[in-house]
Amino acid sequence: xxxxxxxxxxxxxxxxxxxxxxxxxxxxxxxxxxxxxxxxxxxxxxxxxxxxxxxxxxxxxxxxxxxxxxxxxxxxxxxxxxxxxxxxxxxxxxxxxxxxxxxxxxxxxxxxxxxxxxxxxxxxxxxxxxxxxxxxxxxxxxxxxxxxxxxxxxxxxxxxxxxxxxxxxxxxxxxxxxxxxxxxxxxxxxxxxxxxxxxxxxxxxxxxxxxxxxxxxxxxxxxxxxxxxxxxxxxxxxxxxxxxxxxxxxxxxxxxxxxxxxxxxxxxxxxxxxxxxxxxxxxxxxxxxxxxxxxxxxxxxxxxxxxxxxxxxxxxxxxxxxxxxxxxxxxxxxxxxxxxxxxxxxxxxxxxxxxxxxxxxxxxxxxxxxxxxxxxxxxxxxxxxxxxxxxxxxxxxxxxxxxxxxxxxxxxxxxxxxxxxxxxxxxxxxxxxxxxxx
Amino acid sequence: xxxxxxxxxxxxxxxxxxxxxxxxxxxxxxxxxxxxxxxxxxxxxxxxxxxxxxxxxxxxxxxxxxxxxxxxxxxxxxxxxxxxxxxxxxxxxxxxxxxxxxxxxxxxxxxxxxxxxxxxxxxxxxxxxxxxxxxxxxxxxxxxxxxxxxxxxxxxxxxxxxxxxxxxxxxxxxxxxxxxxxxxxxxxxxxxxxxxxxxxxxxxxxxxxxxxxxxxxxxxxxxxxxxxxxxxxxxxxxxxxxxxxxxxxxxxxxxxxxxxxxxxxxxxxxxxxxxxxxxxxxxxxxxxxxxxxxxxxxxxxxxxxxxxxxxxxxxxxxxxxxxxxxxxxxxxxxxxxxxxxxxxxxxxxxxxxxxxxxxxxxxxxxxxxxxxxxxxxxxxxxxxxxxxxxxxxxxxxxxxxxxxxxxxxxxxxxxxxxxxxxxxxxxxxxxxxxxxxx
Numbered sequence: 001x002x003x004x005x006x007x008x009x010x011x012x013x014x015x016x017x018x019x020x021x022x023x024x025x026x027x028x029x030x031x032x033x034x035x036x037x038x039x040x041x042x043x044x045x046x047x048x049x050x051x052x053x054x055x056x057x058x059x060x061x062x063x064x065x066x067x068x069x070x071x072x073x074x075x076x077x078x079x080x081x082x083x084x085x086x087x088x089x090x091x092x093x094x095x096x097x098x099x100x101x102x103x104x105x106x107x108x109x110x111x112x113x114x115x116x117x118x119x120x121x122x123x124x125x126x127x128x129x130x131x132x133x134x135x136x137x138x139x140x141x142x143x144x145x146x147x148x149x150x151x152x153x154x155x156x157x158x159x160x161x162x163x164x165x166x167x168x169x170x171x172x173x174x175x176x177x178x179x180x181x182x183x184x185x186x187x188x189x190x191x192x193x194x195x196x197x198x199x200x201x202x203x204x205x206x207x208x209x210x211x212x213x214x215x216x217x218x219x220x221x222x223x224x225x226x227x228x229x230x231x232x233x234x235x236x237x238x239x240x241x242x243x244x245x246x247x248x249x250x251x252x253x254x255x256x257x258x259x260x261x262x263x264x265x266x267x268x269x270x271x272x273x274x275x276x277x278x279x280x281x282x283x284x285x286x287x288x289x290x291x292x293x294x295x296x297x298x299x300x301x302x303x304x305x306x307x308x309x310x311x312x313x314x315x316x317x318x319x320x321x322x323x324x325x326x327x328x329x330x331x332x333x334x335x336x337x338x339x340x341x342x343x344x345x346x347x348x349x350x351x352x353x354x355x356x357x358x359x360x361x362x363x364x365x366x367x368x369x370x371x372x373x374x375x376x377x378x379x380x381x382x383x384x385x386x387x388x389x390x391x392x393x394x395x396x397x398x399x400x401x402x403x404x405x406x407x408x409x410x411x412x413x414x415x416x417x418x419x420x421x422x423x424x425x426x427x428x429x430x431x432x433x434x435x436x437x438x
Numbered sequence: 439x440x441x442x443x444x445x446x447x448x449x450x451x452x453x454x455x456x457x458x459x460x461x462x463x464x465x466x467x468x469x470x471x472x473x474x475x476x477x478x479x480x481x482x483x484x485x486x487x488x489x490x491x492x493x494x495x496x497x498x499x500x501x502x503x504x505x506x507x508x509x510x511x512x513x514x515x516x517x518x519x520x521x522x523x524x525x526x527x528x529x530x531x532x533x534x535x536x537x538x539x540x541x542x543x544x545x546x547x548x549x550x551x552x553x554x555x556x557x558x559x560x561x562x563x564x565x566x567x568x569x570x571x572x573x574x575x576x577x578x579x580x581x582x583x584x585x586x587x588x589x590x591x592x593x594x595x596x597x598x599x600x601x602x603x604x605x606x607x608x609x610x611x612x613x614x615x616x617x618x619x620x621x622x623x624x625x626x627x628x629x630x631x632x633x634x635x636x637x638x639x640x641x642x643x644x645x646x647x648x649x650x651x652x653x654x655x656x657x658x659x660x661x662x663x664x665x666x667x668x669x670x671x672x673x674x675x676x677x678x679x680x681x682x683x684x685x686x687x688x689x690x691x692x693x694x695x696x697x698x699x700x701x702x703x704x705x706x707x708x709x710x711x712x713x714x715x716x717x718x719x720x721x722x723x724x725x726x727x728x729x730x731x732x733x734x735x736x737x738x739x740x741x742x743x744x745x746x747x748x749x750x751x752x753x754x755x756x757x758x759x760x761x762x763x764x765x766x767x768x769x770x771x772x773x774x775x776x777x778x779x780x781x782x783x784x785x786x787x788x789x790x791x792x793x794x795x796x797x798x799x800x801x802x803x804x805x806x807x808x809x810x811x812x813x814x815x816x817x818x819x820x821x822x823x824x825x826x827x828x829x830x831x832x833x834x835x836x837x838x839x840x841x842x843x844x845x846x847x848x849x850x851x852x853x854x855x856x857x858x859x860x861x862x863x864x865x866x867x868x869x870x871x872x873x874x875x876x
Binding site (some may be wrong): 005006007008009010012013014015016017020021024035036037038040041042043044045046047048049051052055063066068069070071072074076085088089091092097098099101102107109111120121129131132134136137139140143147255256258259260261310311342344355356357359360362363366369370371372373374376377378387390391 | 443444445446447448450451452453454455458459462473474475476478479480481482483484485486487489490493501504506507508509510512514523526527529530535536537539540545547549558559567569570572574575577578581585693694696697698699748749780782793794795797798800801804807808809810811812814815816825828829
């Protein structure tokens, strides 16, 4: 066959050595916090029946995902988030003790137009609590989010919180009801992304009168520390039940967030509604103050009706954040850790006659838990040293006949360009103290 | 919408809490050894152009994998192994310093008929060395394999090794040449799975004469410690170049495996040829002595021509093992570790009046790195204790007004059914010593 390149499909990519090391480090830090909060990791199936995916988002989801027929003519789809799988899992397990706190860190696929830094396969961390209607569960999710973001290295971010009940109750008070509510919510979701003129224009198009539009414009601009904006919210003097329910939930949520010492990161923002249809309680989005242009780095909220679609009436609240966006945010903050350098030993042979001894030394180092490598290309000592240097090994052990005869090897400190002879019997002590894990 | 179940597609499954914890533990142990050998983890794209997948295995691979056309009419396929992606990655990166040692632990999909314990989505660990023709690279891969299997907990297994060059050279010496060689290799690959009669029958069908069949039957039965069977191999007095090349490679391989202290696990077995077409040097399969029925738990070998298909002429040798098979083998050996019990504290409230204090204590425990949880269903104290017990918390902290007034909380040891009052100021010391990570 003729030589030719085999490119990846559009929007797909490989994760290389350095990025993978960074991801493993970030996943570890996320998992530390998940464990501390009692969440347990699972992995839902990456392939679902198309029907399951449509159950969450309606048949139009087909246009945005990878779906296909298998050889038996079944319609299947690659998951587009982790929440659907987690909800379906929990709905199918009536034996689970409630509440149950599940999490996943994995990949998913969407058939979006690829953009800079956005791919058709990407990763999210996702944590969900099933089986609790309490505002404490929402507080738990938001507290988890704050601790996850701090643990991966972010220092300055805002959790912008609102309540779908509050906003829907407000819209109802303006005689906006039925399907129109969702249409208005979709426009409110764009409040911070489009101009004021466009915002008003879109509401006009829906047939809202100028008084309604003006009131919405006033309401969605309410944002700030909850205790400071509360009087503004109360001034609207809205008496409908949904609004008051929303207000009551927010009240409890903020009390719990204060007890969790997370209130400093949390703000009320009436423009946060989450575009997706199934949210029905507390909703929130997190923005980094430095990397504002990245947009929401985490988002979540309460969705008490989704599990019912999958066959079990279970309240639920959760959070999901993109790993790629998180990495971009860390980078823009200058806190994306570089992968740790190799903390091992390259064992170089002076010539082929010490080949067996070289392998024995490699084996011995590894048996002590010390990463060790050696030449696999039958190269000269000079070339071996160049290779070890390029790979970043801090130490090279040079195996030569003269030193071996004295039970020794030469150890070269690659940074200090310093060589010393070490007794083979003392090698373990020599390296264990020098190569402690950073 | 009516309530109904949403099953998973045929052959698909979720990974639940306990299995996920076991997998993370196993992955960690595999990664420890990979690091010690200087392999670095990457993640190749899960979706490839169908053309790329066909390049390795021919167009018939379509019948065995998930493939589909995307919305732009491109033919795409879900990866069926990790080797293709790794080879394609390396071929597209001429900047990489050679040799390069890459590894991946991830999932893949095959459209097989689902069987007990076999699913259409499964996981493998995979490690490959690109850019070395030396037998040391094959020894490195086998040594890695032995250390990985030992580190995950296996104690008694055999690495059965042969050489495609040796076997092909032997077949050539019987005047079996051209396409017939691969046909015979496919039959030899089944030697241990089918009866002697069926084996002979299949060779007959290929048109081999009885002398050829008899000689093959004799040769493939050669197995045992390399040094002991070497004289048998030499007795065949085969002089063709391929056979001698294979013998030379095996000779060097065994010398290196001895230096690596892995020779005890390694055996020569002329019936090991690996069915897949692209292997062309040392090949091996690993069998557990206890869980024989599981079949090969790891397999690998040298494939010097595959990368060339992807546009770069690079020698390569590697290994891959199924995670599910590995877990089954560990289970049958009685060494599949149970997930560690929760080592945290459940903070129970005596009543709603201590709610804020309860949350504050949860936050404090977590800030010390101690996993902590609390009631999210507004339950009575008795029900909270039942829940904590069912989840396996070793300690419950009971927050009551009387104790709080004295700056104390009650701590219940759930195993010993023993309660004591602890000063809140002493809680950190109390738990840090008791909940050290196992």
